[in-house]
Amino acid sequence: xxxxxxxxxxxxxxxxxxxxxxxxxxxxxxxxxxxxxxxxxxxxxxxxxxxxxxxxxxxxxxxxxxxxxxxxxxxxxxxxxxxxxxxxxxxxxxxxxxxxxxxxxxxxxxxxxxxxxxxxxxxxxxxxxxxxxxxxxxxxxxxxxxxxxxxxxxxxxxxxxxxxxxxxxxxxxxxxxxxxxxxxxxxxxxxxxxxxxxxxxxxxxxxxxxxxxxxxxxxxxxxxxxxxxxxxxxxxxxxxxxxxxxxxxxxxxxxxxx
Amino acid sequence: xxxxxxxxxxxxxxxxxxxxxxxxxxxxxxxxxxxxxxxxxxxxxxxxxxxxxxxxxxxxxxxxxxxxxxxxxxxxxxxxxxxxxxxxxxxxxxxxxxxxxxxxxxxxxxxxxxxxxxxxxxxxxxxxxxxxxxxxxxxxxxxxxxxxxxxxxxxxxxxxxxxxxxxxxxxxxxxxxxxxxxxxxxxxxxxxxxxxxxxxxxxxxxxxxxxxxxxxxxxxxxxxxxxxxxxxxxxxxxxxxxxxxxxxxxxxxxxxxxxxxxxxxxxxxxxxxxxxxxxxxxxxxxxxxxxxxxxxxxxxxxxxxxxxxxxxxxxxxxxxxxxxxxxx
Amino acid sequence: xxxxxxxxxxxxxxxxxxxxxxxxxxxxxxxxxxxxxxxxxxxxxxxxxxxxxxxxxxxxxxxxxxxxxxxxxxxxxxxxxxxxxxxxxxxxxxxxxxxxxxxxxxxxxxxxxxxxxxxxxxxxxxxxxxxxxxxxxxxxxxxxxxxxxxxxxxxxxxxxxxxxxxxxxxxxxxxxxxxxxxxxxxxxxxxxxxxxxxxxxxxxxxxxxxxxxxxxxxxxxxxxxxxxxxxxxxxxxxxxxxxxxxxxxxxxxxxxxxxxxxxxxxxxxxxxxxx
Numbered sequence: 001x002x003x004x005x006x007x008x009x010x011x012x013x014x015x016x017x018x019x020x021x022x023x024x025x026x027x028x029x030x031x032x033x034x035x036x037x038x039x040x041x042x043x044x045x046x047x048x049x050x051x052x053x054x055x056x057x058x059x060x061x062x063x064x065x066x067x068x069x070x071x072x073x074x075x076x077x078x079x080x081x082x083x084x085x086x087x088x089x090x091x092x093x094x095x096x097x098x099x100x101x102x103x104x105x106x107x108x109x110x111x112x113x114x115x116x117x118x119x120x121x122x123x124x125x126x127x128x129x130x131x132x133x134x135x136x137x138x139x140x141x142x143x144x145x146x147x148x149x150x151x152x153x154x155x156x157x158x159x160x161x162x163x164x165x166x167x168x169x170x171x172x173x174x175x176x177x178x179x180x181x182x183x184x185x186x187x188x189x190x191x192x193x194x195x196x197x198x199x200x201x202x203x204x205x206x207x208x209x210x211x212x213x214x215x216x217x218x219x220x221x222x223x224x225x226x227x228x229x230x231x232x233x234x235x236x237x238x239x240x241x242x243x244x245x246x247x248x249x250x251x252x253x254x255x256x257x258x
Numbered sequence: 259x260x261x262x263x264x265x266x267x268x269x270x271x272x273x274x275x276x277x278x279x280x281x282x283x284x285x286x287x288x289x290x291x292x293x294x295x296x297x298x299x300x301x302x303x304x305x306x307x308x309x310x311x312x313x314x315x316x317x318x319x320x321x322x323x324x325x326x327x328x329x330x331x332x333x334x335x336x337x338x339x340x341x342x343x344x345x346x347x348x349x350x351x352x353x354x355x356x357x358x359x360x361x362x363x364x365x366x367x368x369x370x371x372x373x374x375x376x377x378x379x380x381x382x383x384x385x386x387x388x389x390x391x392x393x394x395x396x397x398x399x400x401x402x403x404x405x406x407x408x409x410x411x412x413x414x415x416x417x418x419x420x421x422x423x424x425x426x427x428x429x430x431x432x433x434x435x436x437x438x439x440x441x442x443x444x445x446x447x448x449x450x451x452x453x454x455x456x457x458x459x460x461x462x463x464x465x466x467x468x469x470x471x472x473x474x475x476x477x478x479x480x481x482x483x484x485x486x487x488x489x490x491x492x493x494x495x496x497x498x499x500x501x502x503x504x505x506x507x508x509x510x511x512x513x514x515x516x517x518x519x520x521x522x523x524x525x526x527x528x529x530x531x532x533x534x535x536x537x538x539x540x541x542x543x544x545x546x547x548x549x550x551x552x553x554x555x556x557x558x559x560x561x562x563x564x565x566x567x568x569x570x571x572x573x574x575x576x577x578x579x580x581x582x583x584x585x586x
Numbered sequence: 587x588x589x590x591x592x593x594x595x596x597x598x599x600x601x602x603x604x605x606x607x608x609x610x611x612x613x614x615x616x617x618x619x620x621x622x623x624x625x626x627x628x629x630x631x632x633x634x635x636x637x638x639x640x641x642x643x644x645x646x647x648x649x650x651x652x653x654x655x656x657x658x659x660x661x662x663x664x665x666x667x668x669x670x671x672x673x674x675x676x677x678x679x680x681x682x683x684x685x686x687x688x689x690x691x692x693x694x695x696x697x698x699x700x701x702x703x704x705x706x707x708x709x710x711x712x713x714x715x716x717x718x719x720x721x722x723x724x725x726x727x728x729x730x731x732x733x734x735x736x737x738x739x740x741x742x743x744x745x746x747x748x749x750x751x752x753x754x755x756x757x758x759x760x761x762x763x764x765x766x767x768x769x770x771x772x773x774x775x776x777x778x779x780x781x782x783x784x785x786x787x788x789x790x791x792x793x794x795x796x797x798x799x800x801x802x803x804x805x806x807x808x809x810x811x812x813x814x815x816x817x818x819x820x821x822x823x824x825x826x827x828x829x830x831x832x833x834x835x836x837x838x839x840x841x842x843x844x845x846x847x848x849x850x851x852x853x854x855x856x857x858x859x860x861x
Contacts, residue, residue, distance in 0.1 A: 055486055078488020085486075090479035093498050095505070095576060104497075105487045140577040156487055279701035291717045396597070399848075403840035405793050407800050408815055408833035415826045513703070520708025524797050538709055539801055542716040550713050558704045 003028040004070030004163055004196050005052065011063035012047050012056065021047045021060070022220045031070050031163065034190060034197045036207030036228075038243065039217035048217070049168045049200045053083050070163065079109040082157030082195070084186075086169035088149035092141040098152045099125065099137025102159055109160035124155040128185060147178035151185065158189055164196045165189075172202065183210065205247050208232055216240045262573045269569055273562045280558045284551045285330050289323070291547040339555065340548035344540065349552035353534065357556070359429060360533035363526070364518050366449060367457035372511065375461040376504065379468020383503065384495045386473045395469060402462035407524035410455035414528070417451060424450055427530040452529045456521055460514060464507055471503030478502075505576050512568030516561045598849020604842025611659040619653035623809045627653065631825055645817055645828050655835055658811040661804075662792050662839060665726055669791035670784055672730035677737025678773060678780050684738070685745030685776075686768040696742070699735050707732025711794060715803045722805045729794045733787055737780045744776035782854075785847020789840045796836055811836050 005028070012022040022044040029035055039045040050056050052066060054077065068075045075081055085091040092101060102121035106112045112120065118137070125133035128151040141149055150170065157165060167186060171179040187210050190197045201207050207214055207228075214231045216224040216239060224237045235241040296313045321329070333340070339349035382394040418426040425431070430445045475481065476499060484494045523535035530536065534553055541549040573579045593599050621627075627640060627650040634643040634651070642651040684695040702710075711728035718724050748754065749772055757767045798804055799812030811832040818828025 053486055055482060076488055077486050081486075083483070083486035085479060085483055087479060091483040093480045093484070093502065094578060095502060096498070097577075104489055104493070108490060108493070109488045142578050153483070156483075160488065275697045276700045276704055279698055280705055283701065283705075287713055287717060399844055400837070400841055403789070403837050403844060405796055405812075405833070405836055405840075407797060407812075408829070408836060411815065411819065411822065411829050412833065415822060415830075419823050419826075516704060516706045517708075520706035523708055523712065524800060527801060538712060542712055542801070542803065545716065547713075547717065550709075550716065554705055554709050554713060557706050557709060558701075561704045561706070 002069040004031040005029040006067045006069055009064030012051050013061050015059040020220050025222050029196055032194050032196055034210060034212045036211035036214045037198060037200045037217060038204050038207055038214055040202055043217040044220040045200050045217045046168055049166050049198060053077060053081050053166055078105055079160045080162050082162040082165045084153050084157050084167045084170040087173050088146055088153050091153050092149055094141055097138050097140055102156045105156050105159035124159055128155045146174055150182055161193060166198045168200045204243050262570055265569060265573050269566055281334060284555055285327050288547060288551055339552040342546055342549040344544035344546040344549060349549050353552055353556050356532055356534050356537045359531055360522055360535060363452055363456060363522055363531060363533055366453040370453055371457040371460035372464055375464025376468050379465040380500045382469040383472025386476060398462040398465040401458055406455050406459055406521050407528055409458060410525055410528040413451050413455060429531050452525050452531055456525045467507050467510060468503055471506055472499050475499045475502045508568060508572050508575060512565040515564040519557050595849050597845045601842050601845025601849055604838055605846050608659055608663060608839050608842060611656050612663045615656035615660050619656055623653040623657040624649060634827055642831060646821055651831060654809045654814050657809040658814060658832060661808050661810045665795040666788045666792040668726045669729035670788040672726060673733035673787055674737045674780060674784060677734040678741040681738040681741025682745050682768055682773045685742040686749055686772060699738050702735050711798060715798060720803050720805055725795060725798060725804060729791045733790060736783055740780050740783060741776050744779055745772050748772050748775050782851050785843050789843045792840055
């Protein structure tokens, strides 16, 4: 089966920066696959996510190719790629009702009239498990909690049933309990819609809990790409080993506390 | 709507001390002016020394300053703004007669400058840093530096003297006998130059504010998020960026009302528009301090009312207004 | 270093060139045109570029327009700078006291500020000049009377954020008097954002002075551009240049102040952004 997305020699350089933000990335993503992209801040993982979605600033220059063998057209934002940002507080327009913000995705990408788009938005708010979706659709972002806002952002991202969902640190601004709920929700939605998922995170344990493959990034390079089971059991690179060790250390520590 | 009502009540209560301070200030200015109300009255009506003394007593002008202030407040409560020397009529009557013309001038100038300024600001702010943006920015700055009264004269030279397209001055053609639509059209023709002269400087202001506001909104994540959701550029510019950048302009609409009233003095003088501003100049010319103070008081009330209206409009445009109070 | 950045922007350069010219005109006026600019210099209503002794012509009474322009620059600049300095001084003192004292003092001072912003500034200036009588210092006071509120608000906001900082707390600990703390520790740190406003205030002051003079409320013993424009109005049809020339000088001066001010603010912002 041909991959959905294929990256060859992908590199990104921001103007004025001495080092490349991303260099020589080769990666194939199968349709419906769940890939976790792990790294510390500055590792290039968010740059990778934004490069795939064509959201890099104009000052950035791109090398290599981003191809979509799984699509018969160039990927379009919203329609083919859904993107969830880190901070749900700032990724929603403060003066537009959340229902409208979900509906405008359907309106823009699915050629729906506003009435149908609003109906779909309410359904989507229900799908992301928001209470009383028909009431909540008229609420504004400031009236919602952080977790609720992220659910709205997810509803907007999947509104046009994209083939790929990119979650860029989508849970790291939330507290642990909400984080787990959002991860569970993303997992469920991906499974139901058969979407591929790129889950960008600094948390290798969280990623390992549901990704099929893990890509580890450091200093703009992909240092390791392996199936999750393999990477956790036998990390090939020292860096992956260190990341796992750090995490296991935490685990052992908290385990001892119980 | 409850939210807006709560806000309105709070603002109304808040404006009472402000108005009181304005009144006390007006009283002090009146006291500082050479001559008192009796001098003014006698100057216009006439009278001898004995009558002046009697009037002073009956108007309470020989009492202590505090008593006089109390009497002044009491009179204001009864909408008595004193007596105009120059017109030999109650100040309030003269002021109210002129007010509609100024409101028309200000309203039209505000509408022109806000609509055009916002639209041009969106054009400039849609692509920050573009050639169009730079051109509009510099153009607006130049416009912002033009004094309204001078612009008025230049426009007069071009459109009234040279081209003869528009009337030179006045509010409407005198004794034209026009009624209804024809009269409205005549007034509109007379108002083109005053409205343009008064409004252009604010057009530049709104343009610059809109542009700066949009540049700020572009830096926010939700514009990138909207792009990531496949929303068209046009819709992002208009419904997200411009919509958010519009909010501070609405506040400015209220803040500018006081300045625009001040600006109407020179513009109305240049075009002989019988409004509040020209009245103020006439009051200065004839040393009619009670009239001038009356104009200031009415203007202050007008500014307070305009700001109240603007607050309501703002609350309707920004869902976040008053949200904190509900929680508190 | 920051000067180099300042002069990289063509707008800022233009602004400083204009201001330099304006300053030169103001300073050289008594040298180049030693006589009274209000005195008759030649035949009335002489058009510009006819007589090289009077290059910009003469007005209705035969007064030299170029001399008026130079001496007018003096008045505009003097009034603009003095009024701006006065409003910034009054505004920052009021703002500092309000922000530092807090409580009732703050409440009263801010309501007074509100009141001054509610009354149209130009009407207030008009009232003061008409009650006290027109002279240069009265015009300056009249302009400052309506222009101090902006600096006051900004100074107060700054002071509110500064007064909780460590160095203020330590000044309290060593037993400094509150007034001393307010004016020696807090005010100097609150000043930069207030000063960033100064170009706008200077520009507004120049325009207000011109408008007052235009209405005949300027100092009658001085040449002002506003007065020259008003003077030219009487012969607007036959000699429009009399109103147009001083107006252009006015526009360029205000534009120069804006451009230079914006250049300074932007170059300091860029420096802070880099730090």
